[in-house]
Amino acid sequence: MGDFMILKLAELEEAEVRQAAGVFVEGFYDSLRVIAADAGKLARALEHALVKEQFFVALEEGRVLGIFGYSVGQKRPFRFDLAVLRRELGWLRGTLFYHLVRHELEKPLNLTKHQCYFEAVATAKEARGRGVASQLNNELVTRLGYADYFLEVVDTNVNAIRLYEKLGYVEFRRKPQRWFRKQAGFNARIYMRWMPVKDNLGG
Helix, strand or coil: CCCCEEEEHHHCCHHHHHHHHHHHHHHCHHHHCCCCCCHHHHHHHHHHHECHHHEEEEEECCEEEEEEEEEECCECCECCCHHHHHHHHCHHHHHHHHHHHHHHHCCCCCCCCCEEEEEEEEECHHHCCCCHHHHHHHHHHHHHCCCEEEEEEECCCHHHHHHHHHCCCEEEEEEECCCCHHHHCCCEEEEEEECCCHHHHCC
16 A cells, blocks of 8 residues: 555645546546546546545645545535536537536435545546555545445446445445446446444544
């Protein structure tokens, strides 16, 4: 496992925030490419939407190796601006993307004050296999100190599922993807839960 700096996105420079957007696009490209095939264009379109206080990153010598977004209460890690999306993606694609993501983000998570939902988890391709996601997960659990953690992963992401299982997450729900499975690149969303013991939280 590597020894990376774990920082909030809010602590980084603009160039590093841009890298973080690129890592997100790289990690979710199979789903995002239906909007635009150009990864650089997607990163420019989404950079503004990252809520910097709701993201942590793994940083090594100025390179962003991984990102972890989280939601608590009503705070989500994304906030989209329709005008920016239209400018970067074009009027039609930008409008379509905005309404799709707004619908998703407006769904209530129904979290209690003791619960935290991890999302937008991604590791840069060149850093995979180095324990980046594991270290981010463990660091966030220690820093945030919630009693109950949730995350979502698609069924085709077998490597991520195995990783989360090793970290102690257990599947508790599976939601089939009803429409456009081929375009989305997965058949179902898997929801996993981890309730760390007190010692893991330093208490």
